[in-house]
Amino acid sequence: MTSTETLTDRAPAAPAPTADRRRWFALAIVMTAAFMDLVDVTIVNIAIPSIQQNAGASFSQIQWITAGYALAFAAGLITGGRLGDIHGRKRLFLLGIGGFTLASALCGFAANPEMLVASRILQGAMASLMVPQVLSIVHATFPAHERGKVFGLFGAVVGLGAVTGPLLGALLTEWNLFGLEWRPIFLINLPVGIAGLILGSRFITESKAPRALKLDLVGVVLVTLGLLMLLYPLTRGRELGWPLWGYVSMAGALVVFAALVAYERHKTARDGSPLVELSLFKVKSFAAGIAVQTVFGIALGIFFLVWTLYMQIGLGWSPLKAGLTGIPFSIAVSTAAGMSVQKLVPRFGRKVLQAGALVLAAGVVLYMWESEHFGLTIAPWQMALPLVVMGVGMGLIVAPLTDAILSEVPREHAGSASGLINTVQQMGNALGLGLVSVVFFGTMGDRLAPAQVGPAFADAFQNALGWVAAVMAAIFLLMFALPKRPAQHVEGAAEEPSPAPEKEPALVS
Template identity: 90%
Template sequence: MTSTEANSGGQSAAGDRRRWFALAIVMTAAFMDLVDVTIVNIAIPAIQRDAGASFSQIQWITAGYALAFAAGLITGGRLGDIHGRKRLFLIGIGGFTVASALCGFAANPEMLVASRILQGGMAALMVPQVLSIVHATFPAHERGKVFGLFGAVVGLGAVSGPLLGALLTEWNLFGLEWRPIFLINLPVGIAGLILGSRFITESRAPKALKLDLVGVVLVTLGLLMLLYPLTRGRELGWPLWGHLSMVGALGVFGALVAYEKRKGARDGSPLIELSLFRVKSFAAGIAVQTVFGVGLGVFFLVWTLYMQIGLGWSELRAGLTGVPFSLAVSTAAGLSVQKLVPRFGRKVLQAGALTMAAGVLLYLWESERYGLGIEPWQMALPLVVMGVGMGLIVAPLTDAVLSEVPRAHAGSASGLINTVQQMGNALGLGLVSVVFFGRIGDRLTPAQVGPEYADAFQYALGWVAAVMGAIFLLMFALPKRPAQHVEGAGEEPSERGAVADERQPEPVG
């Protein structure tokens, strides 16, 4: 069941049950990637002990994946537009599975680092196709339900990684120590490859596009110049070259924009479709997504460090503490798109930002009140409030960003969405060095570790609350309602022709 038409999966698939099997397959792949991003962190001590990895190698086990992933997302999305989203998805999930096997059977730290970089590169081919396939397969009136499910998957993936990593490491299956955290991807990936080849409908851009190699080089160079210093800056003592590299990245991005304008005017095949930014919902949503990524990048890292080092909890105890958060995100995400957004529109996302900020402030108050004696059950209430807030944002935000994007550029748009979130996360990790580690002394006695980490955690939470306030204000730039929830807006983007006219009046909320 294939088609080269951008519209292949839309109206013709409306009554086709196969598309729901395809959705389950791509959602499983998305969940696998989300888990893999976080599952490694919890097992780092075990990897260091068993593999004899140096501190720098440990850094690269996590950073190598993130850098390869972020640098390849836009290119991966565009390759799907050109060569077919199903084809690139299958290549990506197949390569991801092979890379996972190489990670699991790595003979030394160097092989593990190289395998993680390969894994991130394959994820960059696989992940952009998820939203592209959804966008090209489901008609507008069904996407609200679909993005609600996607938000639930995001919520589960957010904390399932640490919990699964803790369980697999503690169980020490077959005496393999940390290796099952990678090997668990093998049966999932093989099943996804087999079922995806059968049930996913092929789709691509309606006109022939060419890969913009200069654009690929510029976007990859710019992202590496920005993210590499942020990833390793603290370890290296924030050298001057790191600051110069980050400033230089802005120049590279400026050159990228200028080149993409000329490229688009010349042959209509730019890597980044700049016309997307004339769509108000897309431009505003990208800004919100970036800042939201900063907040998440700060919170999840300092939260893990606070529990495991500051409070001295085991990996399993820390992982189980996040379960209420995960359940709250999943529940709220499912309700937000299907029930709340059609009725209240943008206000749902803004309520999510304020709710998440309230949960962060409640967590801050409880951390100060209970000190180092705080228990997991006492963290449950603020985590549930934060989870509800996050759930009200993640699914509707994706819906809002893609609601008016033409199918021809679904891959490019999907790659941009994932890329800016990764950039936001990297910026958040860089900010952690200032708002968390900057509050902790260099040489601590055992008695000082707990109080210092608790104080730094509380300080960082104040920053996260401020980020949520900024997101609330940015959300005023979003359309009052996503296009498909407005009466008469069920028309497919491909049928409207090009990008939605920016002069189109904003729907009344």
Template identity: 80%
Template structure:
């Protein structure tokens, strides 16, 4: 690992006062790495919020730019597609050229793309800016976990990933709430534009502080970018995710099914080429040997299926509240606050206090807890119908949030715990990519498990609320089933975290 000398806790103390100099070096390095953590966490939060913040502002964007339905789809889906397609490549670029350098490059591009989104004069300009924003996020986001992995010693990573889990929970529900507030306030008469422009001061501050406090690191061994691997991985991901993202709106055409089946062949070609590339020069895009690490392989499987859960739940939950119950975006956003708090609290406790003692049982308890919250939500939705109130939703949301918090933080830690430092970027890109793939699969399933019920009922406007309640309950039963599968897959995770020994 290459660290700049002034940040290293092992820098040589001066001869005059070895003890105080050594303590000063450790103190300085400690302060710097925690500041670096705050910077990369802020970047992760920006990305999480940007995935969901746009949905709330769609009516305002549609009016202001006279955007067609197709353009609106691309404004929302374009970011996700560009982000998912570039994550593996973005992670590997950090390993090769330096994680700090690629992170700052991604943050610069993300901030500029946010400005272009905020000042977009046409639907086409907004779509293009969102694609650029997603591509830049794909450079920035994989470096977050990689920088954490190489900057913090094993015994500190539990605490750090607990914080990361809290940020994930906060970001999951903050997007709609923040989008609702910014749109409703109509700052300076800009309507929807502040949802993008808010990234500018945050991004500029992150760049200034990141240059100073983030430690540079890259793979010990000289690696080259695998361009064929990049092309195959990107093509395979687009062939899978594009039809899933656009499937329902386009009536699930034949070409979509052909693309999804064909993506399996491209993925197979990608794996075969990566094996060849590893033998040829030891510089593949994806280090397939990572999958021989049991904690990584099992964790990736859990990440994929958990992404399905999140993809289904958050979309149907938003539709249920805003369309089925007729709630305003602000009311719906505020309803999610207890969920966010529960995720944050549980994430902090899970890694620091529970996982070192109980290991993977904590994650399994999280899956069971989340399923319990969903069952309570299903019962309440049926019991109270369209007359349900936000405070009646508090109990199931808190239970679900606690369950999610017990999963998200320890899972990231478990997946990365056995990964060699030189492959941290590649592994981080894979974690994020599988999560995005799961999310896209979940969004695709919504058309079956939620809209299938709605379309079958063919409701008149007066019955729409009751039909959406039924569809919401049906979708949640599917989420419970996926969580049962996750509980089983979690059995393959290590019984206890590898870094536990390093903590004592």
């Protein structure tokens, strides 16, 4: 494989990663951090109606509590990944988890909705330093033949986070611990973050890019500006009546991204230290996977927000009832994610991901039918079947997709690549949150009588699900551009009967 051979040529000799027993402790620590980030997002979703009521937040502020995090996260991820390559992934991980913990405390003690929005933006910025290092540390610590197992575990963690977040958020909101109402959903991060900081400093092995890199400040500015020009008008467009400047800003974002590409080419030719490693897009598996990840993020951004609003405001369910309803979905995601990488992808390759897209779309269509058929009398057990089908579909995508995208990425660009993966997912997520104004709130009136709220939210939910199904159909088609079998699994299969260490890239530690 070309990329692997290139790694062997460039990377200095280092001890074999299998000799470092601490790698499994390091894996547990970084996955705990990833779990904390995932739980934080889903906890906030389930508590949105409570925050709106108890903190006196407007819908615009509620939207910014979710979208502000996604914006800051997306804007900083590529930079965070590159900073890890330059200054050390362990160092940036510890800085990120420490900052994330502090921001969580600020969210928990926010005196008003404005402070909560600002603290969420800070939390997103800190997550953008922490999260890219997770995949980079895995990529730099584990040899190719072990990464399939690791990404299978990662998929299981994603599913567990999806299970734990809504349920934990619902319980903490319902219990109203110490009269703090919704605040414990953020304060719960403090003991986890402090433990991760202490244990991470002991067990994670430092790794950097094999050659010296410099931070591309112009690239940082262009990436941040382009993302903000695209996502800010989408997020506030409906609230402001879709002003002309919003359309101009979104069109201008395309110009900024074009300027970014031109500058990054110049930067690569000049000193070889671009922020966005454009050569990654010459790797077919990476380029195709990035496109799929972006569109997938849009579907997730739409679904999870409207699902919460539909259950708690449209159907009038309590946070606990809504949280418990999501358990079948989360268990299905976790189970399917673990099986997909370890059992299915090595045998069936790309077809597993495409099957996941079709299964997820089928679950969405079934959910649409049930919502229309049962109306406002629908019960949690009646939602279980479509949620399980959707969860299986999502699980067949999430873990194998990450594996496929990173399988041929040169190690010196691991931070940049993982930053791009997370950036496009969050960018897609923020786009989805912006589109909620169009596909969900855009279908109902601004002023609804109490008797109109339930039917209006149910109709809007069905409309939003139609969009999600259409996005999954697009993802199915995009997946034809993925390689039929990820190269990583081919390597792993070849290595088992006949180890060939000379083909394994040396790892930096």
